[in-house]
Amino acid sequence: MDRGDMGIKGSGGACGVCGGRTYVIERQGDRAHARICACSAECSVCGGRGHLLVQREETFSKKVGTRKYEVLAPCACTLRTKRVARYNEVGMPGVVAHAGFDNFRPAKPEQDRARSVAMHFAHHFDKAGPNKGFVLSGPVGTGKTHLLGATLAHLVLEVGVQARYVEISLLYATIRRGFQEGRSGGEIIGPLSEVEVLAIDELGKGRGSPFEMETLDELIARRYNAHRTTLFATNYSLAYERKNVRTVSGYHATEDTKHAVREAELLRERVGERIYSRLCEMCTFVELPKDTPDRRHARQEMESRTQPPPAGMRASR
Structure with a gap:
């Protein structure tokens, strides 16, 4: 445990803005x-110096015995500043800026389990390692990115872990742009391979081209070989076998069937057996059922029911 784990919350008190964080x-x-x-912009502990004298006690020899001495140590405000700066390098999407474990609203028992797995991981993370990550699988809008955001926020700001977030298709696009600028893929993948905790969102998304598969394989292989912790979120099922997809009859049969096949695709088919095998060793699997409600749809429907119609559309009496 580093010194920043002790007393960082102290100066916040019962602030109504940050809640004491x-x-x-x-x-x-x-x-x-x-x-x-x-509420914590001015540190009352060190007076803004960023460090303070700390008394230590140590036995140098049997003849001298135990002696006390003072050393300069970073104040909690300095560690807090470093953690805030480190969080701003994570790259979390703005839409999950307020994501936390306390404001995650599960609609299914499986969502509650997903929160429990993510929260246990965050609160029991061992900086000495190794730590087993997790894979969250489920339909869109079911809170997977929310839980990634809550996990990384706790790890970086409360524990002092170095972390990064990437959406896989945007990573592919970044590497392609790098090629045009004369940079190699390794220059971009390198830092992601070495960070303490990496969260990869939308795993399995993309065209499945050789470039994409080689990039993903290299990134995961590097982290796997170095025993680094990786978190994943995916829309593809973690089931081992694909369920049969029945052909839909009618005028739209072809398109509907294609959509149904895409929906039934498995993560192991999207990433390949080599990567999937490593995920089985690196992570705990949590799957949300296909009928888990989309929270974005639910929110939009609620707003549509509660908001009054525009003035020009109101019926006159």
Whole structure:
């Protein structure tokens, strides 16, 4: 445990803005951005110096015995500043800036289990390692990215872990742009391979081209070989065998069948046996059922029912 795990929350008190955490996470453009709360902008412990004298006790020899001495140590405010800066390098999407374990609302028991797995991982993370990651599988809008955001926020800001977030198709696009700028894929993958915790969202998304498969394989292989912790979210099922897809009759049969086949695709088919085998060793699997409600749809429907119609559309009496 580093010194920052002791007393970082102290100066925040019962602030109504940060809730005593001493920092705030907000949406800034398309990214989640952390800042130190106004309640902790001025440190009452070190007076803004960023360090303080700490008394230590050590036995140097039997003849001399135990002696006490003072050393300069970073104040909690310095560690907090470093963690806030480190969080702003994670790359979390702005839409999950306010994501936490406490505001995750499960509609299914499987969602509650997903939260429990992510929360246990975050609160019991061992900085000495190794730590087993997790894979969250389920339909769109079921809170997978929310849980990734809550997990990384806790790890970086509360534990002091170095972490990064990537959406896999955007990573592919970044590497392609790098090629045009004369950069190699390894220059971009390198830092992602070495970070303590990496969250990969939308695993399995893409065209499945040789370039994409080789990139994904290299990234996961590097992290697997180095025993680094990786978290994943995917829309593809973790089931071992594909369920039979019946042909839909009628005018739209061909398109409907194609959609049904895509829906039934398995993650192991999308990423290949080599990568899938490593995921089985690296992670705990959590699958959300296909009928898990889309929270975005539910929110939109609720807003549609509660908001009054525009003034021009109201019926006159």
